[in-house]
Amino acid sequence: MTGSANATRVLVLNSGSSSVKYQLLDMEDGTRPAVGLVERIGEETSRVVNTGPAGAGKRERTGPIPDHAAALKAVADELAHDGLGLDSPELAAIGHRVVHGGLKFSAPTLITDEVLAEIERLVPVAPLHNPANITGIRTARALRPDLPQVAVFDTAFHTTMPEYAARYAIDVETADAHRIRRYGFHGTSHAYVSRRAAELLGKEPEEVNVIVLHLGNGASASAVRGGRCVDTSMGLTPLEGLVMGTRSGDIDPAVTFHLKRVAGMSEDDVDVLLNKRSGLVGLCGDNDMREIRRRIEEGDESARLAFEIYVHRLKKYIGAYYAVLGRVDAVVFTAGVGENSAPVREAAVAGLEELGLVVDADLNAVRSDVPRLVSPDHARVAVAVVPTDEELEIARQTFALVGAGREGRGRAE
Ligand SMILES: Nc1ncnc2c1ncn2[C@@H]1O[C@H](COP(=O)(O)OP(=O)(O)O)[C@@H](O)[C@H]1O
Ligand SMILES: CC(=O)OP(=O)(O)O
Numbered sequence: 001m002t003g004s005a006n007a008t009r010v011l012v013l014n015s016g017s018s019s020v021k022y023q024l025l026d027m028e029d030g031t032r033p034a035v036g037l038v039e040r041i042g043e044e045t046s047r048v049v050n051t052g053p054a055g056a057g058k059r060e061r062t063g064p065i066p067d068h069a070a071a072l073k074a075v076a077d078e079l080a081h082d083g084l085g086l087d088s089p090e091l092a093a094i095g096h097r098v099v100h101g102g103l104k105f106s107a108p109t110l111i112t113d114e115v116l117a118e119i120e121r122l123v124p125v126a127p128l129h130n131p132a133n134i135t136g137i138r139t140a141r142a143l144r145p146d147l148p149q150v151a152v153f154d155t156a157f158h159t160t161m162p163e164y165a166a167r168y169a170i171d172v173e174t175a176d177a178h179r180i181r182r183y184g185f186h187g188t189s190h191a192y193v194s195r196r197a198a199e200l201l202g203k204e205p206e207e208v209n210v211i212v213l214h215l216g217n218g219a220s221a222s223a224v225r226g227g228r229c230v231d232t233s234m235g236l237t238p239l240e241g242l243v244m245g246t247r248s249g250d251i252d253p254a255v256t257f258h259l260k261r262v263a264g265m266s267e268d269d270v271d272v273l274l275n276k277r278s279g280l281v282g283l284c285g286d287n288d289m290r291e292i293r294r295r296i297e298e299g300d301e302s303a304r305l306a307f308e309i310y311v312h313r314l315k316k317y318i319g320a321y322y323a324v325l326g327r328v329d330a331v332v333f334t335a336g337v338g339e340n341s342a343p344v345r346e347a348a349v350a351g352l353e354e355l356g357l358v359v360d361a362d363l364n365a366v367r368s369d370v371p372r373l374v375s376p377d378h379a380r381v382a383v384a385v386v387p388t389d390e391e392l393e394i395a396r397q398t399f400a401l402v403g404a405g406r407e408g409r410g411r412a413e
């Protein structure tokens with residue numbers, strides 16, 4: 001590993017199926033000199049938005065960006081434009097979000113050829129995500145082969161799940177032969193948010209039991225006991241669990257045989273149906289909760305039903321994880337929908353007063369980007385909103401790993 005002692009910055013790359021989010025974080029002074037994203041990759045109208053530090057110095061351009069490699073080049077150009085290029089001596093490492101780490105990776109990992117090969121082996125179980133992560137890693141390594149690159153896995157936080165929560169009730173030999181089990185995702189977010197929730201309650205993570213509801217485009221719930229994940233709603237792939245923007249979440253697996261046998265659909269057709277044409281978009285044509293709420297206000301029935309299905313599933317998971325944990329200190333909402341949609345939060349806990357769950361309408365209506373309680377003072381269980389910050393968590397874990405490497409080498413030299 002290289003990097004001088006004054007290399008205090010980490011570039012975080014979060015490559016999604018059609019977007020790359022990037023942030024440059026300074027681990028010494030806590031600033032974020034660069035923040036931005038490339039979206040709609042592969043379309044004619046791709047967009048590069050460089051938000052700049054704290055929203056200052058925003059730049060935006062539109063034009064075709066054919067693939068993730070080109071997107072990474074665009075990110076490098078944006079950084080160079082601000083004098084923050086990848087050749088900067090201040091750069092200590094690049095941290096990559098990697099969605100599927102299988103069973104091998106339960107901690108942030110320095111990327112080697114072997115690690116990359118293992119991430120590639122997991123593509124079949126994260127087809128929307130791992131290929132993008134791999135391109136991000138390859139491109140970044142080509143641009144800065146000397147710099148440590150670290151993978152931070154979505155699955156890592158969930159490796160503490162007990163065997164009875166992680167296993168499906170299917171033939172053990174088949175399951176083991178094909179490594180079929182529940183891995184869980186969004187772990188970086190669940191870890192960060194559950195820790196911040198403990199802070200908000202004035203407690204140590206070890207002292208509290210929390211249910212985290214990460215509701216973005218992808219959505220998942222987790223039950224966290226004393227800082228360790230004991231159950232989560234996503235499974236072998238990020239398809240299981242909650243209703244999402246475009247994914248069905250839980251479904252009778254027989255639906256898939258039925259579609260193949262009766263509707264003549266291929267494996268790929270079913271895959272696309274459940275991952276891209278289901279969830280909110282499949283139910284009502286929109287996957288953005290803002291648009292769905294607007295349509296409900298106008299009396300649109302399909303939007304209303306989509307909302308009700310979404311919330312009903314959410315409520316079932318709150319109940320299930322309440323039972324798993326036995327005692328719950330907080331139910332915490334995070335990510336795009338969880339942080340911004342007061343109606344979703346209100347509806348998700350409506351009728352759960354007997355469980356100690358109540359939302360205060362005034363507190364819930366407040367818009368803010370700081371962690372906050374939305375339950376009344378006297379509530380038995382706190383209901384909270386905690387904005388997630390996967391990039392900060394990835395940067396911290398990356399810097400800790402690289403820093404440890406530097407110290408270790410320092411001692412050895
Ligand atoms: N002001 C808002 N009100 C309601 N929902 C919102 C708002 N802003 C964003 N969202 C929802 O958040 C989603 C994106 O969440 P986000 O966590 O950014 O997703 P991802 O990281 O998976 O791309 C949008 O699709 C939309 O449904
Ligand atoms: C794992 C997953 O669903 O990620 P995202 O929400 O970024 O699609």
Ligand SMILES: [Mg+2]
Nearest residue numbers: 216217218335
């Ligand atoms: Mg997300």
